[in-house]
Amino acid sequence: MSIISNTMTNYAENAAVYNTSAQDKRTQDKKSQDKKSTTEEKMEIVKKDEGTQKVHVSGRTVGNPMLSEKAAKYYEELKRKYGNMDFILVSKDQKEYAKANASKYGNSNKMVVLIDEEKIERMAEDEKYRKQYEGIIAQGANGLTQMKAKLAQMGKSVKSCGIKVNDNGAASFFATMDKSFKAQSKKRAEKQAAKKAQKKADEKKAQKKKQQEKIEEGRKEIREAQESDEITFEADSIDELLKKIENMDYVEQPKDKIREMEQKAGQWFDYSI
Numbered sequence: 001m002s003i004i005s006n007t008m009t010n011y012a013e014n015a016a017v018y019n020t021s022a023q024d025k026r027t028q029d030k031k032s033q034d035k036k037s038t039t040e041e042k043m044e045i046v047k048k049d050e051g052t053q054k055v056h057v058s059g060r061t062v063g064n065p066m067l068s069e070k071a072a073k074y075y076e077e078l079k080r081k082y083g084n085m086d087f088i089l090v091s092k093d094q095k096e097y098a099k100a101n102a103s104k105y106g107n108s109n110k111m112v113v114l115i116d117e118e119k120i121e122r123m124a125e126d127e128k129y130r131k132q133y134e135g136i137i138a139q140g141a142n143g144l145t146q147m148k149a150k151l152a153q154m155g156k157s158v159k160s161c162g163i164k165v166n167d168n169g170a171a172s173f174f175a176t177m178d179k180s181f182k183a184q185s186k187k188r189a190e191k192q193a194a195k196k197a198q199k200k201a202d203e204k205k206a207q208k209k210k211q212q213e214k215i216e217e218g219r220k221e222i223r224e225a226q227e228s229d230e231i232t233f234e235a236d237s238i239d240e241l242l243k244k245i246e247n248m249d250y251v252e253q254p255k256d257k258i259r260e261m262e263q264k265a266g267q268w269f270d271y272s273i
Helices: 002-050 069-081 092-100 117-125 127-153 179-203 205-225 238-246 255-265
Strands: 060-062 085-090 111-116 160-165 171-178 230-235
Touching: 060 092, 069 085, 069 117, 069 127, 085 092, 085 117, 092 111, 111 117, 111 127, 117 127, 127 160, 127 171, 127 238, 171 238, 179 205, 230 238
Parallel strands: 060 085, 085 111, 111 160
Antiparallel strands: 160 171, 171 230
16 A cells, blocks of 8 residues: 555656646747747848838939938928929938039029938928928028019029028028129129219310220220129028129129229229219
């Protein structure tokens, strides 16, 4: 009887050990499986991040910019929202080049907006950032429109103009004027110069003929010096841009030559007129 009792006790103990081992194994297998699943999930997330699809966009570009699908969709919406503007997307590596050469991308039919791919990506994700930069574009467009209207009243026609959206909430502006503007500037300058020369000539009638000859020589030199198709103005604000254009009458004149002409003629023109 004691033999049977001992045998049963040993059997129970072995069964308990077996059950404990089996339970431990199942627990270990579950932990391993959970760890594996977590690792796989992390790998999947990394893989997804690394494999974010970039696409090319329609329209004008500088460099080879590419956007995520979400940013590309937003960019198309942005272009539709400001349909009267010509957007040019700039790749990250071409930002400085585009900033330095913004006027090269002028469009005679539409106001130009140069903006880089990094800003579009962030604008697509960050509502606050998007509102800030859309505000910069809208204000710049309104300002340039008002500037063109003011210049038109002064008889000056803008060939093209635009905005370069820079970092830190800043923007820069450009405008180009064609030959007709330069001709207008020359005409006004020559008229003022002739008026001043005539006044001085009246005071010195004896030198009138000689003085007039010198003035005509200076005018001829001005015409020969101004042969390029257009001139470009750039500034960090629209007010500054407007001032540069308004003061154009004498900026482009070969002043050294005019001064020399005036000195020889015994006259001084008033450049503040």
